[in-house]
Amino acid sequence: MRNQSHFISYLFIIVSIISCANNQQEQTEALSPPDDQAKETFSIDGLVDEVKRVPDSIMEQLHAQHHTYKVLVRGSMPLTPKASEMKHWKDHAIALDNLPVINPGPGEYVHVMEGYKNGYNNLVIGITETFPGGAPPMHTHEGEESHVLLEGEALYALGDTIFTMKAPFIVNIPSMVPHAFKNVGEKTANLVVIFPTNVWEYDVVDYFPFEDRDNR
Numbered sequence: 461m462r463n464q465s466h467f468i469s470y471l472f473i474i475v476s477i478i479s480c481a482n483n484q485q486e487q488t489e490a491l492s493p494p495d496d497q498a499k500e501t502f503s504i505d506g507l508v509d510e511v512k513r514v515p516d517s518i519m520e521q522l523h524a525q526h527h528t529y530k531v532l533v534r535g536s537m538p539l540t541p542k543a544s545e546m547k548h549w550k551d552h553a554i555a556l557d558n559l560p561v562i563n564p565g566p567g568e569y570v571h572v573m574e575g576y577k578n579g580y581n582n583l584v585i586g587i588t589e590t591f592p593g594g595a596p597p598m599h600t601h602e603g604e605e606s607h608v609l610l611e612g613e614a615l616y617a618l619g620d621t622i623f624t625m626k627a628p629f630i631v632n633i634p635s636m637v638p639h640a641f642k643n644v645g646e647k648t649a650n651l652v653v654i655f656p657t658n659v660w661e662y663d664v665v666d667y668f669p670f671e672d673r674d675n676r
Contacts, residue, residue, distance in 0.1 A: 465623065467568050477510050479526040480541060486501075495534070498565060498649065500569070500589045500591075500648060501648055501650055502556050502557060502571065502587070502589060502650070504562075504569045504589055505556045505557070506557065506558070506559060506560050506561045506563060506571075507560075507561045507562070507569070508537070508538060508560045508561065508562075509538070510535045510537065510538075510562050511535070511536045511538055511539075512533050512534070512535060513533065513534040513535075513536070514533065514534075514605060515531045515532070515533065515534060515663070517561060517668075519531055519534065519663065522602075522636070523600070523636070523663065523665070525636075526600070526636040526637070527596070527600075527619070527636070527637075527638050527665070529638055529665035529667050530575065530666040531573070531600075531648060531663050531664070531665055531666075532663075532664045532665060532666050533663070534661065534663050534664075535562075535564065535599075535661070535662055535663075535664065535665050536562075536659065536660060536661045536662075537560065537591055537659070537660045539572055540577060542576060542577060543576075543577050543578050543579050546579040551579060552579065554573065554578060556571050559571040559572060560572055561589075564596040564597065564599075564662075565594070565595055565596040565597050566593075566594060567590065567591035567592075567593055567594020567595065567596055567643070568588060568590050568591075568593065568594045568596045569588065569589040569590075569591075570586040570587070570588050570590075570653075571586065571587045571588075572660050573585045573586070573587050574586070574630045574658065574659055574660050575657070575659070576659060581656065581658065582656050582657065582658055583654075583655070583656065583657075583658070584654070584655040584657055584658065584659065584660050585616075585652065585653070585654055585655075586632055586652070586653040586660065587650055587651070587652050588649065588650060588651040588652075588653070589648055589650065590614075590641075590643040590648065590649040590650075590651055591643065591647055591648050592643050592644075592645060592647065592648070593642065593643060593644075594642070594643050595640055595641060595642035595643070595670060596640055596641070597640060597664045597665075597668060598638050598639065598640040598664070598667050598668050599638065599639070599640065599662045599663055599664045599665060600636050600637065600638050600639070600661065600662065600663050600665065601633075601635065601636070601655065601657075601661070601662050601663075602635060602636065602657075602661070603635055603655055603656055603657045604632070604633065604634055604635050604655075604656065605631075605633040605653060605654065605655050606630060606631070606632060606633070606653070606654045607630065607631040607633065607641070607651055607652070607653055607654075608629075608651070608652040608653075608654070609625070609627040609628065609629055609649060609650075609651050609652070610627055610628045610650075611627050611628070611647075611649070611650075611651075612626075612627050612643065612645040612647065612649035612650075613625070613626045613643075613644050613645040614627075614641045614642065614643055614644065614645075614649065614651070615641065615642040615644045615670065616631060616639070616640075616641045617638075617639060617640045617641070617669035617670070618631070618633065618637060618639050619637050619638060619639070622669060622676045624644065631656055638665050638667070640669060640670070642670045642676070657664065
């Protein structure tokens, strides 16, 4: 009888411990943020391989006129046939999920709309999926560029200057100025990049400004 009483007491203690552990786990899960903050806002299923071009002497001379970094590679989109003659409303609209996606750097994906493929004469737009901590490499463009962010926070390198911007903001990036940005916010940033040109093209240089710098 005494053994049975001890067994029941031990069983009660074990059940109590398990119950307390479960309650503690539930409280912890309730206080923890959801694990979806670093996921894409839009689909990145349309990922394509960029075309990589080794710099020639003309490219090297062009860069030498504007900065002291070495150009490593030129990235561009795969060539495809031009769009239709823009005779129907559907030719004037494209869903973001139908755009090709590239991955220029860790945690950085870009949905690319090239003008010549979509009825424009002088316009390229990219919309990024930049995960927290994500960043493209330091790079340049032959034309000017504008960045637009409505929500989030980004650390910028513009030439030799490093600064942080909180959305909403617009950043003006002059032609051939080396630049990069890093998402220092807590959620995926959807940065809009705009170019007055008809093809997506950029040159990566041999310097990355954020490796040994605090995010803030």
